[in-house]
């Protein structure tokens with residue numbers, strides 16, 4: 001097997017989903033699992049599909065959802081759709097998150113062409129200032145809802161909000177209550193039932209344990225929480241989850257003892273940044289065949305806690321392995337756990353191989 005390599009442990013992924021599922025059940029929340037951080041990998045998504053805790057599979061790209069065509073869990077498009085992708089979207093996506101009247105009208109036309117009723121979740125912006133109609137603009141909210149209700153091939157399935165993505169606003173009982181109040185208002189005004197009220201992503205998870213999830217929220221969309229086991233409002237680990245369900249491994253191609261300070265005048269590195277060096281005297285420097293083209297070195301940490309990343313260029317990662325208990329040698333492999341950025345970059349690099357422990361069909365289901 002070639003390196004660098006991303007390894008998905010399907011049993012650990014299943015465990016993480018089970019742990020989150022148990023917590024969500026406490027508040028009667030349905031669970032949407034978000035697959036975009038690993039490109040909805042076709043070896044991983046069947047494990048999610050088969051998990052009884054999972055109610056929806058979601059991704060930000062139609063292309064990824066199309067790859068899940070054969071899975072039975074309903075598919076959700078999280079990113080407000082491009083008008084240019086609606087024809088494909090209505091084919092492969094059951095539910096889409098939307099916020100634009102014109103796009104909704106066009107979605108209705110595309111759905112009519114293939115005789116489908118497409119479900120819509122209306123996005124409301126509670127102040128994070130990414131997608132969604134601004135919550136104070138009631139007139140626009142009502143007009144958009146009327147557009148959906150008037151369309152024969154659209155169903156107003158839900159309302160949702162997204163926080164902690166652009167504005168880094170933390171979900172709380174008070175801001176999420178704006179959404180649940182709005183849902184009540186809409187239900188009364190139009191005499192309808194809004195089935196899904198989705199209260200955010202992995203950053204809303206902590207509200208369940210604190211007992212602060214507003215009544216009326218009945219769904220969460222979880223990406224980082226299930227794949228990395230992170231609660232993202234306060235960057236805490238979720239108890240009982242693995243943070244090494246996905247790991248990145250790379251091979252040592254050079255290991256030599258050299259000074260820790262470069263020799264000569266310091267200019268800028270390959271990325272235009274002026275590096276900082278700490279003088280540690282002579283150290284054992286391992287060079288790994290892994291670079292910034294493959295991974296985000298600021299979002300990965302070695303399993304061996306006694307070794308340290310010093311820096312990286314496009315194709316080389318440089319580590320100080322002086323203090324390790326292990327006698328590393330050339331050809332050895334070093335394994336890292338990943339942060340969200342690290343996972344995203346490694347999963348999208350075509351240089352990174354993918355490997356699966358306990359492949360689908362063995363112990364997982």
Ligand SMILES: *Cc1c(COP(=O)(O)O)cnc(C)c1O
Nearest residue numbers: 034078162201202221222223224
């Ligand atoms: C990416 C995304 C999510 C999942 O976010 P995590 O922080 O990984 O849980 C949920 N909702 C929307 C709209 C997204 O774009």
